[in-house]
Amino acid sequence: MSKGWIRKFTLGLVLTLLLCLGWVPKGQAQIGGDYRYFAETRHAVRGEFLEFFDTYGGLSVFGYPKTEPFVQDGLVVQYFQNARFESHPENPAPYRVQLGLLGVDLKYERPRVVPPAVSSRLRHYFPETGHTVAYAFLTFFKANGGIDVFGYPISETHFENGLVVQYFQRMKLEWHSDDRVTPVRIGNLGExxxxxxxxxxxxxxLAGVENAQIQDLTPEITPTPLSGALRASMSLRFSVLDQQKKQMASVLVNSDDGQPRPNAQVQIQLTGAAGEPLGTSEVVLTDAQGFARIPLSVVGGRNGDKVFVRATVTFETLQTVAEDVFLLWW
Known part of the structure; x- marks a missing residue:
């Protein structure tokens, strides 16, 4: 038996014993049961938060956890370097965990822009918020969860501290031109x-915990009470409609604490200046971000008439309305 083989066997035996005793190489997360402990920040990710973390990209997207779960504004939340996880137990299973609107909370929203004259697979304009995502940012956006992770864009690309950046409802993208391998990175909005x-x-x-303490920690995930009000806003694709165009209404529905309200029912009625009916839309449910896009068809009306648009939004026992107007140019 050679000495080299003996050394390899001994080293393998030692590593096996260390792993059995709970040792993990530096830089790796320690996993136990339904939680994962990150020694780098001395915080753990558990349960549905951990499932969401793993499903949508883990460390490369969200970074390390920076807090333990706690209750903020009636929700159980946990902050990561790049995001805020929120528990919404009242939602259907796919949407029980959502990311907080950090880009909005930090006031990075910018005015809407005019849609590009030409659309392509390299550029996508989002009428919901009036901004465009393009090129490498669009590729990264699509590959890493899209709207479910980033939300809608709330700015165009612009220079900030020497970097090209773009803000989304939930995330920030950065272009690092000196990195040829991973030039697109996610900014640390959570931090x-x-x-x-x-x-x-x-x-x-904020205080870190030791891995040995995790077994005794049970995050308090309590149902979120139904908000006492709904807030709805509406934007129309065209302020002046001719016969060649198809009108579209985009409706955003939030609860009174500013959180998106999925599965709200939205129906739109069109009327003329004298109150005469000009059309009624189908009932459309809002998506996970609280958005509903509703095509509108005008029945009747004459050139120069104003069409009054009234969106009625209903969620369980709550109801609100949003209104807008456009001009017919037949």
Whole structure:
């Protein structure tokens, strides 16, 4: 038996014993049961948050956890370097975990822009928020969860601290031209929120824990009560409609705490200046981001008439309306 073989056998035996005792190489997460402990930040990710974390990209998308779960504005949340996880137990299974609107909370929304004259597979305009995602950012956006992870864009690309960046409802994308391997990266909005709004984060949530303590920690995931009101806003594709165009209404529905309200029913009625009916849409449900896009057909009306648009939004026992108007140019 050679000495080299003996050394390899001994090393393998030692590594096996260390792993059995719970040792994990530096830089890797420790996994136990329904949680994963990250020694790098001394925080753990558990349950449905862990499932969402793994499903949508893990460390490369969300970064390390920066807090323990805690209750904020009536929701169980947990902050990561790049995002905020929120528990919405009242939602259907695919949407029980959603990402918080950090881009909106940090006030990075910019005015809507005019849609590009030409669309292509390299550029996509989102009428819901009036911004375009293009080229490498669009490729990264599609490959890493799209709207479910990033939300809709709330700015165009622009320079910031020497980088090309773009803000989304939930995330920030950055272009690092000096990195030929992974030039597109996700910005640390979670860390920025913690820095800006430190007074909103309990000290016990920020404090790290030891891995041995995790078994005794049970995050309090309680049902979120139904909000006392709905908020709805509506935008129309065209303010002046001719016979060659197809009108479309985009309706955004939030609860009164600003969170998206999926599965709300939206129906639109069209009327003329004298109250005469000009059309009624089908009932459409809002998506996970609280958006509904509804095609509108005008029945009747004359050149120069105003068409009044009224969207009625219903969710369980709650109801609200949003209104707009456009001009016929037949």
């Amino acid at each position: 920025l929120y913690i820095e800006v709004y430190r007074d909103r984060i309990p000290l016990e949530a």
